[in-house]
Amino acid sequence: MPVQPILRFPDPCLRQAANPVTEFGPRLAALAEDLLDTMRAAPGIGITAPHLGILERLTVIELPDEKRVRIYVNPRVVWSSHDKREHVEGSVSMPGATETVERPARVRVAFQTLEGAEETEEADGLLAVCLQHEIDQLDGIFWIQRLSRLKRERLIKRFQKRS
Template sequence: MAVLPIIRFPDPLLRAVADPVERFDVALFRFAADLLDTMYAAPGIGITAPHVGVLKRVVAIDRSAKSGIYVNPSIVEASSEMIRHTEGSVSMPGVTEEIERHAHVRVRFQDLEGKEQFEDAEGLLAVCHQHEIDQLDGLFWMNRLSRLKRERLIKRYNKSQR
């Protein structure tokens, strides 16, 4: 297992749409293990394959008691109730901002063997799913902010990188 290099904002790969995983093999299992190692080393509570430059629909999320790997995830249901949560990205370390998300989601995904699974999530886990699935769809988290907040965030990030 290895810690992979994380690409940084404003790399255009962070705005690219990830392709579905079609092969469920040893290479995918190894990549998933590397993605988990990379997430913990970052440190982060979620990471996608695009964060390490791989345009595949693979997500790792730290779920406290255990870590989850989600292949080809999609949100199939979302509550009308919304919550606000502070978010950031392993590709844009050092800056965070509050984002509004659905309070509850139902996610369909495949496990590492290709079996279809469903997960109901609320609170922080629901936020993580929405954040990471947005990333797979080429929507970087800060694009959910108003233009003014996004511009301020980028200035703060650029200042922190000097």
């Protein structure tokens, strides 16, 4: 499948909530393949349909130490731990910009497969970080909104100088 152009910060589409997927089939599977190819080319470890300007609740994650592609349709966090963890995050829409974000250490996510089957998954470590980051994106929360105002403003200035 072809690599698609990725929207760049501060595109307003990156702050819009995505619509639930209601139709499952070849078009959705093709979009997931486009997301995977685009993410690998970026490079990145997670991407959502809104990164391509498509406001649908679909995300693809491929962690560096795994040979497994994870596809989540209509994902949502249904539980998160009280304990927190810090991790350096970034975005394919803001290449080269990274900052430490604090999030719950563990989550349980409900989602659908490409075929529409309902599933749940518990995650910790990098997968938990990625799931929360990408689900935020699907909810219209760009990752830098999780930073303090001062950190966010500094990061934006550094990014604009490089762009």
